[in-house]
Amino acid sequence: MPQETNNDWTPKIVAFLCNWCSYAGADLAGVSRMQYAPNVRIIRVPCSGRVSPMHILSALHRGADGVLVSGCHPGDCHYISGNLVARRKFSMLKTFLEHVGVEPERVQFSWVSASEGARFASLMEKVVQDIIRIGPARMPAGVVD
Amino acid sequence: MSVQDDIRQTAGQLLADGKVDLVIGFAEGTLAMKAAPCFITAADDVEQLVWNSFCLNNLAVYLSRCFTPDPQLREPPPPPKVAVIVKGCDGRSVVGLIKEQQAPRENLTIIAVPCDGMLDADVARRVLGAEEIVAADEVDGAVKITDETGKETTVDRKELLAEACRFCTHRAAAVYDQTIGELPADADPLAPDDQFEAYCQKPTADKWRQFCSEISKCVLCKACRSACPNCYCRTCFADQTRPNWMGSGAKLGDVIFYHLGRLFHQAGRCVDCGACVRACPVGVDLRTFTYKLVEDAEQLFDFTPGLDLEQAPPLTVFAPGDSENFITDPE
Amino acid sequence: MADSKMAKAKLGEFLAAVSADYEVYGPKADNGVVTFGRIASADELALTYSNSTVSAKELFLPKTETVYEFDGENFVDDPLPEQKRVVLGLRPCDCRALTLLDGTFDCERVQDPFYVTRRANTVLVALACDRPLSSCFCTATGGDPYGEEGVDVLLSDEGESFLAKAVTDRGKDFLEQYGKFFSGKAAGKWAERAKAASGKMTCDLSLAEVSQRLDGLFEDDMWERVSQKCIGCGTCSYLCPTCYCFDLIDDKTATGVKKIRRWDCCMFQSFALHASGHDPRPITAARFRQKIMHKFNYHPQRCGLNSCVGCGRCVRACPVNLDIRQLLGDILAAAPSAASE
Known part of the structure; x- marks a missing residue:
């Protein structure tokens, strides 16, 4: 991954979306023809609680410029409390990554429900703009050149 | 007795x-x-x-x-x-x-x-600027140390405490x-943990630079893992081939990934015993990073590991009022 | 061969001159940890250490190196490391270790192109050891603080200057090439200095017979006992100048795959694990036995020499103080009849 920003660079962002809320929210944004930045690769997961910190680290390790994890709003989890357990993990991961020097914008967490297509679109816009502002990942990519 | x-x-x-x-x-x-x-x-x-x-x-x-x-x-x-x-x-x-x-x-x-608090030979070497400690004799809190040249120095035991013991x-x-x-x-x-506090005050870019420069010393022997009581996995993610999490280790990114993965597995579990730091043959400063996990478990979840058999590990449970201030809100 | 002398004040100039022709490597100190790396100026060179924390093996067998690459259509060999190099200030034990590695990577049966090229292109300017540590035991393995095995040029620190002695023809050429930094004839007291240094060795083991003693010990129940405290961390192997085990592993690239050779260690759980899931060395005791038997039984049977130069790094760095000298001493002290049964 090049360290300096060049003109051809567009951010690669991995989004882990929970099947029941955020993925459906993305779907709604799509069928409602809402415009949002096309830099996101969506990975559908059963629940935000399924997302291990290792998945997030692995995405960064393999060259992602940003990672977004989104699940159901607290209280709305299809599995009752998956997102609440995830919330603890993510809050620790977020402060830990900042502690080792990963920009806070690089890894983001949010809640998007199935009815919030517009929220999903504006979330994508915000994340992409944040990543463009901070530039390509400083994490030297491993595994894949 | x-x-x-x-x-x-x-x-x-x-x-x-x-x-x-x-x-x-x-x-x-x-x-x-x-x-x-x-x-x-x-x-x-x-x-x-x-x-x-x-x-x-x-x-x-x-x-x-x-x-x-x-x-x-x-x-x-x-x-x-x-x-x-x-x-x-x-x-x-x-x-x-x-x-x-x-x-x-x-x-x-x-x-x-x-x-x-226990005394660390490596700390003693650093304090005395010696290559090797040949003998050490402790009497009432003062330690008489003989280095490789035969020179004897008496040092207060507090000076020789292992890093983890100083902050215990x-x-x-x-x-x-x-x-x-x-x-x-x-x-x-x-003593106050000046080194850690100073690190925490640094801007993000400097933190990343320091983290990378520490990690680039690593020879990937993974002794930190072997010495850690918490690292008991039968097969560590770093040794797994399906999925191949880490890669060969040929790139700095692989080494960074190994350490981030291993460190974060200690979240809410690390007791700050310093075993990983002392096991490292090339002196990678891991404590600056593990201690953050100790501090966060305490500040975020009011949890100190290893004190109570009944208290659930913090990352296996939740509370309705857990912090949400890290959640991105696009509106 | 002729002795000569270089004033320490000239070291900077000498390094600059050598750097024009060679890549220069030497010991660097960082917070008490001494490792080998590229040297740009004399200030970077840490020559007063007793022995480096990490051995100089890394300069010949890198931690990871690409063997070849498959770009999706063709196999591309990685270019050979042809650059000419000088390694300054490594200890005679590390040089001797390289002659042992030659037995594996540059022998009749195998010539490893990367290793052989690096060896052929590298001049070893060793610094004799005047202050062996209490954990050093090179004399027990047949080495010497002033040993010349594998050395091209041997230096000895005389305080204000370095005594220099060419040991091989390559060393002689090197000293001649930079002759202007060395005063021609110097009556160095090599013999006395060497004697004084070996007199400081504290270990009185002689490991010549260890191999025979180990012959009957494969099934012995001592292995479990002696390895009980071993945590299998592999620090000993990673610092060892003669451990050479490696793993070949594939790294994906954008279009194909790279074959990477990287250090491995017989103390690791994954070392002998088969693809089937079967592990012929499933417990620490079996792995530890392999390490000791390889170094002190199989290797001498194959090459005639113990695969240990007594640098003492494993003794100093072991996090659980599993002292190989103590173990070998115990094996030697056991009644020979009991051992060979």
Whole structure:
């Protein structure tokens, strides 16, 4: 991954979306023809609680410029409390990554429900703009050149 | 009776009564300022046990090994009954292992001993600017050290404390079956952790630079993992091939990934015993990063690992009022 | 061969001159940890250490190196490391270790192109050891603080200057090439200095017979006992100048795959694990036995020499103080009849 920003660079962002809320929210944004930045690769997961910190680290390790994890709003989890357990993990991961020097914008967490297509679109816009502002990942990519 | 004599007597009694099959403690080391972990199975051998200021290792690291039989035995033997001599940090690790079901409580006899902080030969080398410590003799808090040139220097023991011991606040095990001597009460750390505080004040880019420069020293022997009582996975993610998480290690990114992965696995579990730091042959400063996890578990979830057998590990539970301030809100 | 002398004041100039022709490597100190790396100026060079924390093996067998690459259509060999190099200031034990590695990577049966090229292109300027540590035991393995095996040029620190002695023809050429930094004839007291250094060795073991003693010990029940405290961390192997085990592993690239050779260690759980899931060395005791038997039994049977130069790094760095000297001493002290049964 090049360290300096060049003109051809567009951010690669991995989004882990929970099947029941955020993925459906993305779907709604799509069928409602809402415009949002096309830099996101969506990975559908059963629940935000399924997302291990290792998945997030692995995405960064393999060259992602940003990672977004989104699940159901607290209280709305299809599995009752998956997102609440995830919330603890993510809050620790977020402060830990900042502690080792990963920009806070690089890894983001949010809640998007199935009815919030517009929220999903504006979330994508915000994340992409944040990543463009901070530039390509400083994490030297491993595994894949 | 000295702590050492008491340890010997207690261990001998436990073995003689058949209450335990094995006592894990410390024996005299072969180098100055080193004691070596040792395994006693017969009451006649308890004279090997010692207790001094060099009993640095976290003995809890052996527990998961004791209770993991040879995977190729068709009929594994019943789990042994093990007595383990614990300082504050060892004891906290043992509690963690019991909670994570790596050591059955009923098979353990936890012997808590008082600890004033242990002395580290590497710290002594640095303090004295010496290549090697040839002899060390401690009398009433002053340590007379002979270096490789034969020069003798007397140093206050506080100067020679291992890094983790300087900042230790739980000097005695909270969960135990027997005690030896008088256990010290919880105390404030001996010194403020200036190095950690200074790191925390740095801008993000500088933190990343320092993190990378520390990690680039790593030779990937993964001794940090082997020395850590919490790293008991049968197959570490770094050794897995499906998925191949880490890659070959040829790129700095692979090494960074290994360390981020291993470090974050300690979230809410690290007891800050310093075993990883001392095991590292090339002196990677891991504590600056592990300590953040200790601090966060305390600040975010009011959790200190290893003090209570009933309290659930913080990342397995939740509270309705957990912090949400890190959540991105696009509106 | 002729002795000569270089004033320490000239070291900077000398390094600058050598750097024009060679890549210069030497010991660098960082917070008490000494490792080998590229040297740009004399200030970076840490020559007063007793022995480096990490051995100089890394300069010949890198931690990871690409063997070849498959770009999706063709196999591309990685270019050979042809650059000419000088390694300054490594200890005679590390040089001797390289002659042992030659037995594996540059022998009749195998010539490893990367290793052979690096060896052929590298001049070893060793610094004799005047202050062996209490954990050093090179004399027990047949080495010497002033040993010349594998050395091209041997230096000895005389305080204000370095005594220099060419040991091989390559060393002689090197000293001639930079002759202007060395005063021609210097009556160096090599013999006395060497004697004084070996007199400081504290280990009185002699490991010549260890191999025979180990012959009957494969099934012995001592292995479990002696390896009980081993946590299998592999620090000993990673610092060892003669451990050479490696793993070949594939790294994906954008279009194909790279074959990477990286250090491995017989103390690791994954070392002998088969693809089937079977592990011929499933417990620490079996792995530890392999390490000791390889170094002190199989290797001498194959090459005639113990695969150990007594640098003492494993003794100093072991986090659980598993002291190989003590173990070998115990094996030697056991009654020979019992051992060979």
